[in-house]
Amino acid sequence: MQYIFIFLAFLCGAVFPTQAAFNGKMSTIVGHPILAAILSFFTGFIALVIYAIIAQIPMNQFTAFRTAPWYVWLAGILGAFYVSTIIVLMPRLGVALTFGLVIAGQMTVSMLMDHFGLFNLPIREISAGRLIGAFFLLLGVILIRKF
Template sequence: MQYFLIFLAFLCGAVFPTQAALNTQMTKNVGHPVLAAFLSFFTGLIALFLYILIARIPLQSLSSARNVPWYVWFAGLLGAFYISTVIVLIPRLGFALTFGLIVAGQMAISLLFDHYGILHTPIREISIGRIIGALFLVAGVILIRKF
């Protein structure tokens, strides 16, 4: 099971650049990155709705959403920010630098989330090995930028 989860995480990482490439192509066709992001989310909404229907997920669970803390709703805004920003960055920075910087940012905030248990996540303290790993990611981004 652990290997499947590792593969799934790797696959998720591989999907981001593919999604960015497709969204970049959509931007070229519709003329604006925010329109491309909107269409991306719209397509995703349809796909999720079809999955809900096929998997017979009970819709009455949606009523519980009104009880979540207000800040939880920012997840959708963060997704929109991410997609729109990537669409703008890819043509200007290229794939490798854009995603190198994204991974470095993900690692930095992930270390903080782990260490402090931000948003009720399990605590996994920062270690010297984790810091060195993050620094290697930053060094990789610098090398990608330089060459």
């Protein structure tokens, strides 16, 4: 079962640059990265609604959002920032460097979130092995940039 999750995580990573390429093309077509991001979120919204209907996901819990802490609402804003920023950066930095930097940023913040258990996440302390892994990740970004 763990292999399925590993595969899905890899697949999710593979989808990001593909999505960025499509959004970049849409940005060129509509003339602005924010318009492309709006269209991207709109089609994603429609896809999720269709999936929820087909999967018969019960909507009776939907109103529970009223009890959510204020900071969880930032997820949508962060998603919009991410998508629109990628659309702007990808043609300027290239796909490999853009996503190398994105992954480096993700690993840095992820390790801090794990270490301090932010947002009630389980604590997983930063270890020497994790720091070495992050170092090699950053070294990879430097090599991608240089070559």
